[in-house]
Amino acid sequence: MSAITWTRRKRALGRFWDGFRRQRAGVTGLAILVVAVALAVVAPLFIDEGVTSVVENTGPDFAPPSLEYPFGTDESGRSILLMVWWGARTSLLIGFLAALVSMAIGTILGIAAGHFRGWIGAAIMRVTDWFLVLPSLITALVLAAILGGSTFTIIMAIGVTSWPSTARLIRAQTLAVEARPYIERSKALGGGHWHITTRHVLPNVAPLLLASTTLEVASAIVTESTLAFLGVTANKTSWGTMLRGSYDWNAAGQGAWWYILIPGLCILAVVMAFTLCGRALETVLNPRLRGTKA
Amino acid sequence: MTAPLEAAEPAAAQAAGPAGDDRPARHGVLRYALTKAGGALLSIAMVIIATFFLFRLLPGDPVRNLAQGRNMTPEQLDLERRRLGLDKPLTDQFFDFVGQTLRLDLGTSYEYKRPVLDLIGERLGPTLLLAGVGLFIAVSLGLWQGTRAGWRPGSRFDRFSTATSLVLWSVPTFWLGLLLLMVFGAWLKIFPSRGIESVDAPDGFGYVLDVAWHMVLPCLTLVGVVYAQYLLVMRSSLLDEVGQDYINTARAKGMRDDEVRRRHAVPNALLPTVTLVFMRIGFVVGGAVTVETVFSWPGLGKLFYDAISVPDFTLMQGTFMLITVAVIVMNTLADVVYHILDPRVRSA
Numbered sequence: 271m272s273a274i275t276w277t278r279r280k281r282a283l284g285r286f287w288d289g290f291r292r293q294r295a296g297v298t299g300l301a302i303l304v305v306a307v308a309l310a311v312v313a314p315l316f317i318d319e320g321v322t323s324v325v326e327n328t329g330p331d332f333a334p335p336s337l338e339y340p341f342g343t344d345e346s347g348r349s350i351l352l353m354v355w356w357g358a359r360t361s362l363l364i365g366f367l368a369a370l371v372s373m374a375i376g377t378i379l380g381i382a383a384g385h386f387r388g389w390i391g392a393a394i395m396r397v398t399d400w401f402l403v404l405p406s407l408i409t410a411l412v413l414a415a416i417l418g419g420s421t422f423t424i425i426m427a428i429g430v431t432s433w434p435s436t437a438r439l440i441r442a443q444t445l446a447v448e449a450r451p452y453i454e455r456s457k458a459l460g461g462g463h464w465h466i467t468t469r470h471v472l473p474n475v476a477p478l479l480l481a482s483t484t485l486e487v488a489s490a491i492v493t494e495s496t497l498a499f500l501g502v503t504a505n506k507t508s509w510g511t512m513l514r515g516s517y518d519w520n521a522a523g524q525g526a527w528w529y530i531l532i533p534g535l536c537i538l539a540v541v542m543a544f545t546l547c548g549r550a551l552e553t554v555l556n557p558r559l560r561g562t563k564a
Numbered sequence: 565m566t567a568p569l570e571a572a573e574p575a576a577a578q579a580a581g582p583a584g585d586d587r588p589a590r591h592g593v594l595r596y597a598l599t600k601a602g603g604a605l606l607s608i609a610m611v612i613i614a615t616f617f618l619f620r621l622l623p624g625d626p627v628r629n630l631a632q633g634r635n636m637t638p639e640q641l642d643l644e645r646r647r648l649g650l651d652k653p654l655t656d657q658f659f660d661f662v663g664q665t666l667r668l669d670l671g672t673s674y675e676y677k678r679p680v681l682d683l684i685g686e687r688l689g690p691t692l693l694l695a696g697v698g699l700f701i702a703v704s705l706g707l708w709q710g711t712r713a714g715w716r717p718g719s720r721f722d723r724f725s726t727a728t729s730l731v732l733w734s735v736p737t738f739w740l741g742l743l744l745l746m747v748f749g750a751w752l753k754i755f756p757s758r759g760i761e762s763v764d765a766p767d768g769f770g771y772v773l774d775v776a777w778h779m780v781l782p783c784l785t786l787v788g789v790v791y792a793q794y795l796l797v798m799r800s801s802l803l804d805e806v807g808q809d810y811i812n813t814a815r816a817k818g819m820r821d822d823e824v825r826r827r828h829a830v831p832n833a834l835l836p837t838v839t840l841v842f843m844r845i846g847f848v849v850g851g852a853v854t855v856e857t858v859f860s861w862p863g864l865g866k867l868f869y870d871a872i873s874v875p876d877f878t879l880m881q882g883t884f885m886l887i888t889v890a891v892i893v894m895n896t897l898a899d900v901v902y903h904i905l906d907p908r909v910r911s912a
Contacts, residue, residue: 403607403846403895404888407846407849408853415875434615467847473724493735495736495738499857500738501873510736517858522750525751530739530743530746534739534742537736537739538734542731542734545730
């Protein structure tokens with residue numbers, strides 16, 4: 271890479287950051303995310319799997335928030351604070367990886383459908399439309415239930431059912447990019463399918479991809495918690511499994527509001543942060559939205 | 565945007581076909597509907613085939629995976645496999661399955677020892693009631709609030725609406741249900757927390773009131789989660805219309821502000837929104853499964869959830885196919901209706 275390219279890239283990044291910084295909601299979201307991810311990453315330095323063990327924790331059952339248990343305890347005397355902290359790892363990990371799987375499938379199929387016109391593109395779009403119409407939560411539930419619950423299968427179940435909208439978005443963008451003259455020039459110079467899709471199309475769709483990945487992580491976290499609540503889990507503590515526990519042990523009837531409120535607020539905060547970030551990215555990166563009031 | 569181009573198209577189409585000859589257009593609609601119906605049939609066929617492979621060919625043993633962590637002896641597992649015909653050759657299984665499904669024979673439930681179709685028939689009513697009422701309220705509320713918010717972008721009402729819907733959009737359905745359950749069911753004890761009717765429910769009109777009383781919390785949860793996206797979509801499609809020339813023309817004619825909105829902007833903004841409502845029907849269905857589980861509402865979603873937790877293989881497969889096919893049919897209908905309603909799409 272020549273020095274000119276790097277200077278240009280650095281300048282583009284600077285412009286992007288300037289635009290993003292002006293989105294107050296987006297910056298707030300980003301701040302929450304950085305804190306959440308940092309907390310999840312450093313968790314093993316302070317606590318371990320033991321905080322979720324029923325045997326090791328001998329606190330009072332359904333104890334209201336106190337100095338010792340800032341967020342109270344659950345039905346087995348485990349500290350909600352520590353559980354939420356430890357559970358963040360599973361929730362965030364599944365959210366990120368499921369979004370990654372979904373984005374990978376969506377990008378590859380979307381670019382392929384836009385690049386190869388004719389029957390290949392048509393066939394891919396047919397399959398995409400079919401997946402788009404399937405009720406995704408129901409399909410993910412069936413997939414996860416049949417494959418058996420493990421972290422990997424939950425990630426796959428969410429990823430495999432949520433890619434179609436990305437594929438459509440990327441296909442539209444690919445068509446727009448390939449209509450530009452420089453693609454024709456590249457073809458005339460002997461650029462093959464691989465060269466055009468990876469060197470010209472992919473960098474052009476990447477910004478949009480970033481925005482929609484961010485939004486996808488948000489919905490993957492919601493889906494994970496819903497699957498966990500409906501009993502299809504990776505058998506690891508996550509915010510979803512905690513809420514399932516609160517339902518099974520009738521926390522509402524016991525008046526243990528903290529057991530229901532805290533894990534849910536964690537989901538809400540992280541999902542909203544991702545959504546705010548994603549919307550801000552969209553506003554900055556999508557030329558169609560640039561300069562409009564919305 | 566491409567608005568001037570789009571607006572020019574119907575004019576061109578009218579110029580091309582004078583003397584009020586609307587036969588080609590109608591013919592086009594019919595052909596479009598048939599194409600869409602064909603596509604839907606193909607999708608349904610794909611659902612049936614995918615279901616077969618999903619439940620039989622995935623890595624590992626479906627019966628064992630489903631039985632994970634539950635008390636089943638090897639004999640029981642074997643019996644279950646034989647009952648499902650998993651010991652026959654795969655091609656035989658496939659043709660048996662397709663034939664039975666086409667004859668609407670969805671097999672017999674392991675848990676209930678009754679035909680799956682009968683079970684589904686019993687549970688269909690409560691789901692249609694809950695989802696229907698919920699969808700109606702969500703659509704009316706979402707469209708009304710979205711219109712008000714989009715007409716004055718940046719106003720206090722708009723900021724409030726957008727913020728609320730972003731929060732609701734981020735809330736997992738089941739958690740909203742749990743919160744309502746806790747506040748109204750357990751603390752205030754205003755509404756019942758589970759089921760569709762009281763044990764000592766009266767007859768006649770009293771029964772209707774009893775069901776309605778049980779429906780308040782589930783319905784509220786469903787509306788809360790679903791209506792946010794309708795609001796956002798209606799708002800943004802109204803925003804697309806606000807800057808258009810015809811709105812300025814209507815204003816220049818001296819129409820009052822809310823008349824411009826009601827007679828010009830809203831009808832145009834409504835079309836994409838209403839289609840989207842039906843296109844996203846799968847989302848409502850997913851919400852219904854969750855809501856029915858939280859509130860033990862005896863509908864299809866609860867049936868599906870129970871099938872997964874038992875596990876009841878045949879019942880799960882049957883409800884999955886039925887729900888999916890229903891969603892495909894509704895999407896196709898929405899597509900065709902949109903085509904009939906929107907002249908721009910029709911002439912294109």
